[in-house]
Amino acid sequence: SISATSDGDSGGSFDSDVWSVTQPADPANTPFATQLAESENAGAITVGGTLASNGSINLGNVWQKTIFEDVSVNLTLADNTVFTITPEYTGAEIVPGDFNGDGALDIANDFATLMSNLHGAFPVGTVGAQAYRGGDLTTNGLVNFNDFAAFRETYDEVNGVGAFAAAVGAVPEPSTVALTGMALAALGLASRRRRQSCANVGAAASDMPAMRASSIRALSMGVFSALAATMISASALAAPVTGWQVDPILEPTNPAPIAGAATASPTLGDGSPQSAANSAMFASFPAITLADGEQITLTGSVTLVGTTPSANNLRWGMFKDDGVAPDTGGWRGYIAEASNGGSGGNMLVRNPAGTDFATQTFMSTTGGRSAALAAAVKSDADLLDGTYQITMVAARFGNEMELRGSFIGGTDFKDVYRSATDADPARIPAGFQFDRTGFLSGGGLNADQLAFSNIDVSKSDVSSLTLRVTTSGPQAGKMEIVNNEVGASFNMSYYQVASPLGALNLGGWNSLDDQESGDPVGVGWDEAGGSSGLLISEGNLLGSALLAPAGVANLGNAFDTAGSQDLRFHYGLPDGTLLRGFVEYVSGPTTLPGDFDGDLDVDGADLTKWKNEFGPANSGSDADNDGDSDGNDFLIWQRNLGNSAAAPAAGAVPEPSTAMMLLVAPLAWLAASRRRLVS
Structure with missing residues (x-):
């Protein structure tokens, strides 16, 4: 500052009068200030200082090296006019994700910063640059999955294609391991069934497939593209949407023409200038009612012709007809900044009057549709003529809805939301029923024509992983991620479990990172630093874990x-x-069948107890409840050898040689006992 280096009491090289810092009020304790200001003290002999031609004033290293280049400099001249200077930024551009600004996007500093603050909360008053320095790569004031995913993607881009694989190869880890079911019997038992997200499900040990969970290590990204499952079930049967109509309310005097209205491939606009601008169309379809664990999917494509986009671009959605005029314009709007499942954000549609989600009115207060679901293109999206895919998925989980969709340009979930959750019945279609879909070509799109193709809707079961939580018994509190799907594998590089009411036991959590025995940050799994009783989370930067059918990941x-x-x-x-x-x-x-000593596993100790209690008058090892301990009870023990109250850990099942000894020895003993009884 001038007051510290070149005013009247610090050498006077710029001004013989004394200057004072006016902003911030406490410079020493304000490392991230939004304004720096100083001025000449009152009573100065001369008005200001003089900066000679080609001269300069060194204000020090006052710019925080971040991705924000929003500094402006205002100079108040002697005649009280204000002269504004736009700074020139020199040197290498700051790469997004280089949180400490050292010019390198690395694991030891940058990724470690992100993970230490993942799902944490910044102090009140934290400004953008400060939050960014703490790992807020998406600059929304939070550090969540969006930031983790963005860093993962940027790391590979900045460090070269294959940086993930190279980094994994450089780490002296054990061989990559996938999580798999241990036996064909387990695969047969993992049958499809309707889920009940919030119901208690009693499970006897004899009904639980025997599963072996191997340790979770990094998995090369090369396999995920073929094996990663999506929400869209392969068994979905699509029905074409036909009978398209122009919304008469949005453009009552000059509605856009529709061609092919009776088909699933309608065309909005005739190709003349802006004939498809500021227009909307809708169609009804046979009502689809979602049960728990089901989803409705809208798919198709659109070819844009003559677009010069600015704002309020292309949007689409699904909803239930409420019996009033087909006011497609009532649901046009932007999805609110959405939750990752942990906190904040809802499946809310906003009025399209502006682009600031936080200040726009809820759609429920305009247009009369309080129960719409819509997907949107961000207002600053760079739409160019061409063909783009359309996807929207609305799934039911208990009494909540989960919304996903793609945006113009592909299946990019990052621009507006990745996953929107809504639990408010007022904003979910009554009865979880849908019977209408619509598209809106905003005025800012300036489109001459929108040619849609193969617009379909379908209902299907959701295919996804399951979090299995044990609520009673000796294993009460146990939490596992399991794959109950048949024929579907899931490649997981991140997970989070949220409890709005704080039902998570941080002390009992045995994270995947814990199970890796102290490897450094960036190797394998890493815990989110903000984990608490409200949310636990982990991420894997350089790899992932593959859960094959019947696979299990134990979280303690x-x-x-x-x-x-x-x-x-x-x-x-x-x-x-x-x-x-x-x-x-x-x-x-x-x-457990065959667990004669009651310790919830079937092992050699149970065999010893059975041998000691063998006989017609002893029911101490009576597995079949017939009043004695005999060969039939041994056979039950044999069939369940290695089982426990939970899926056994790797190594819990006896090695073949050990198992053979356990089986052969009692058979010989049983034969000898029978000879003694006969003699």
């Missing part, structure tokens, strides 16, 4: 059984997609 006793059953489970794929999973609350087993 992370559930507080005294808390509410309000968990929400989301997980991320390596491509940056965030998916919602099911939550299943199960009662823990109290007995």
